[in-house]
Amino acid sequence: MKGLRETIDPPAGQAFRTICWTRNLREVDSIQPDGTSERIGGEGVHWHHHVEMELTHFTAGKGTRFVGDHIGEFGAGELVLLGSNLPHYWHAPGGSAGTSIQWHFPATHPVWEFSELAATKDLLGKAERGFRLKGTTATRVGGILEGMTGVKAGERLSRLIGIFSVIADMPERHREILSSRSFGLSGSRHQAAIAAAVRHVVGHFRGEIRMEDLLKLTGMSRPTFARQFKEHAGRTVSEFVNKLRLQAACAELLETERSVTEIALNCGFGEISFFNRLFRREKGCSPREFRKRTASAPA
Template identity: 35%
Template sequence: MAVLLENIQFASNENLRLLHWQASAKSLQSLEASGRRIPVAGVGGRWHSHPEMEFTIFQRGSGTRYVGDHVGTFGELDCVLLGGDLPHCWMEAERTDGYVLQFQLPAEHPLYRLGGAEELQRLFYSARRGIHYRFSIARRALVLLEAMATRSSLARAGLLLELLALLHDAPRSQTTLLSRGQIRVGVNEATRPCLEAVVQWMLEHFTKPIELEEAIKRSAMSRATFYRQFLKQTGKTFHTFLTDARLVHAHQLLTQSQRGIAEIAYASGFGSLTRFNAAFREKFAKSPREVRKCVDSALAGPRGSGA
C-alpha cells in the first residue's frame, strides 16, 4: 500500500529538526536553534513515511501506533525510534503532548569516522523495523530532548549523539522490535494519492463496516494489483490489517473503560461476538473476559487485613 511521503525541511546547515506539540500532534512547532518557534502542520495521524530517521516520544495521552506491519497501543512516555522510509502512523485517542526528533545521517557523514560507528550502524539497521523503548529509557530520552529545545546547533549535535548512545546501550529487556519485517516504501507518484487515501479511510473508519470491494474501488487498481501492493507495503493482507486495527482498539477499550464485552466488540467493528472472541484470543493469547479480569484485579490492588 502506498503511503504519504512527508517532505521534511531542515534549517540551513542543519541535519536535524526538533518538533514539539501540545494537545494534538496535528499542530506542531519546530523548535529552531535560533530560539524561533515555527508552526508546522503535522502528518503523524496519517499513514506516511520519509527518508529521514525519527525519534518520537509521547509525554502524555494515548492512542494506537502503526509501524510497518505492527499495530499496538501507546500511552504516557511511549517512545519509538524509526528508520528511514518505514511507514508509520499515530492515531490519538485523547489529548497528547510530545516531541519528534527527525534527523539524517547519510553514509558519507563525518560521524561514521568516529569510534563506535559500527555500533551506530547496527542501531540504525534495527531501527528499520522500529524500536520501542520502555519507560526508564523514555524518561532519560525526554530529558535530552527538553535540553535540546533550548540549545545551539553545536550543542544539539552533541545531545543527538548522547541520545543515540542511550538508545544503543539500552538493555534488550527495555526494547522491542515492532515490525516483523523491514518494510521500505517505494513511491509511485501516479498511484500514491489514491492508495494513501485508502489506508487513511481504513484507519479512520475501521469501527464501521468496511468492504474489500470498496477499498479496491477507491484505489482505482485491479484486484490482483491491490492484493499484491497492499501486502508488499503493509506486510499484511487487507483483512489482517483491518482485523488487527479493530482488535487493538477493542483491547484499549477493555483496559480503559467499563463498557461490556459485547458492546466493545460491536463498537470495534466486529459483527459477531463469537468471531471477536476467537480473533481476540488468537492475537492476545487471552480471552476478552480474562483481560478484563486482570484489569479489574490490578485496579482493586492487594486486599488489606483490616484494622
C-alpha cells in the same frame, strides 16, 4: 491527496530537524538554529514514511501506533525509534504533545568517522523494523529529547550525540522490535492511494468496510489493491481491520464495564463467535479472562 512519502528539510545551518507540538501532530513547530520555533505542517496524522530516521517522544495523549505492520496502543511516555523509509502513523483522536528529531546520516556521512559512534552506527542499522524504547533508557532519552527545544543548534547537536551514546549502551530488554519485517517503499507510485485507504479504514473500522469503497477511493482493480495494500501495510485489509477492532475491544474491556457482547458489536465485529475465536487466538485467553487478569495484575 497527501502523498505517503514526506520530504524533510532541516532548517538552514542544521544537520537534522527537531520538531515539537503541544496540541496535535497537524500543528507542529520546527526549532530554528537560534532556538526559536516556526510553524510547519505535520504529517504524523497520516500514514507516511521518509528516508530520515526518527526518534519520537510523546509527553501527552494516547491512541494507536502504526509502525510497518505493527498496530498497538501508545500513551504518554511513548518513545519510538524509526528506521529509514519505515511507514508509520500516530492516531491520537484526543490530541497529543511531544518532541521528535529526524536525521539522515547514511553510512558515508562524516559523523560516522568518529570511532566513538561505532556502536551507535551498528544499532541504528538494526532499526529498520522500529524500536519502542523502555525502562530507564526511555526515561533518560526522553528527558534529553525534551530539552532540545529552546536551545541553540550547537547545544542540540551535543544532546543528539548524548542520545546516541545512551541508546548504543542500552540493554536489549529496553528495546522492543515493533514491525515483523522491514519495508522498502521509496519509489512506489501507489503510496498516496494506499495512504488514503489506510486513513479510511482507521476512520471507519467500527462500521462496515466495503471493498467497493476502497477500490473507488484508490482507483485500483481488486487484485492490484490487495497486492499493494499488503505490500505497504504488511497485512491484508481484513487482517488490518481485525487488528484495529481487536485493539479497540481490548481498550474497552479495560476502560469500561460494558458486556463482552456489547463491546464486540461496538468495535465492528458482527459475529460474537468470530470475535471470541480471534481474541483467544491473538491473546491466548477469552475476553472475560483478559479483563479479569489485567484488572488484577500489579501496577
